[in-house]
Amino acid sequence: MVENTVTGYSVLQRALHWLMAALIFFNLIFSDGMEHWNRLMRRGEAITPDDISSANIHAYVGIAILLLCLIRLAVRLMQGAPDAPPQEPPLLKLAAKLAHWTLYALFVLMPVTGMAKYYFGNDTLGELHGGPLKILLWALIVLHVLGALVHQFYWKTNVLARMTRGV
Template identity: 85%
Template sequence: MASNSVTSYSILQRALHWLMAALIFFNLIFSDGMEHWNRLMRRGETITPDDVSSANIHAYVGIAILLLCLVRLVVRLVQGAPEAPSEEPALMKLGAKIAHWTLYALFILMPVTGIAKYYFGNDTLGELHGGPLKVLLWALIVAHILGALVHQFYWKTNVLARMTRGV
């Protein structure tokens, strides 16, 4: 990875970041259709075409997140990423690196476990998807946002600008 010479994220990297963020928030906030479908399945109740359509929206958005994540990883490996600012303490740099790579892992694991439940009926992976992985994803999103705000307002670095304006 050629991250030493990279000072900002490319337009493609920023677009992928924000598109994925929007899709992830959509699926986390508007998961009612899938949850309703899952309740009907567990109870053995009748599932209508509207129920399937609502669940499919969640599934298709999840698949899009998975595909975009794979593209994003390839782009990151090819184009690199900026180094953490020097103002960031070493322990925080390590924590940020672990959190970022864990987010990438979740961007893959969440759709894969959701696909395993929805399309293949794997209840164990479905429980993992809607339980601990979802909680971990929310926690890391909050930590990610808080980290960006600390950079902006405490360390006064350009981390937020690198992912918004590309400076």
């Protein structure tokens, strides 16, 4: 077996991570414009240009997240990623790997299902987008942050430094 020589994330990987985090939080926290547009559409009420602009911001940020995710995946495949620290128990290493790849899947599925609703009127995928996928995304974000804190303060590993300073 070839030993992984990657010990930290590149500047590009870290920039993509934090930019995506900011855009994801923006869309999760400031989804009111899209939700308002959706309510108006369901009720058959008039939609103003301001309503469309607010919904478009949410949609365009989602599209940016999708594109950044695809770039991030390509960079990860080319540059690799550091192994989990040895202090992490094997079962938690597996859980972390599953959580990370599920996050990547959500970074694709959320924009695709959102676009299916907004641009193509697919209500089923829209419900999936604003319901179970959104809940799963929030849950995994919380677990991701908690995992980083456990690494930092319990196992005292360099996981946070790898994604902040690249060490």
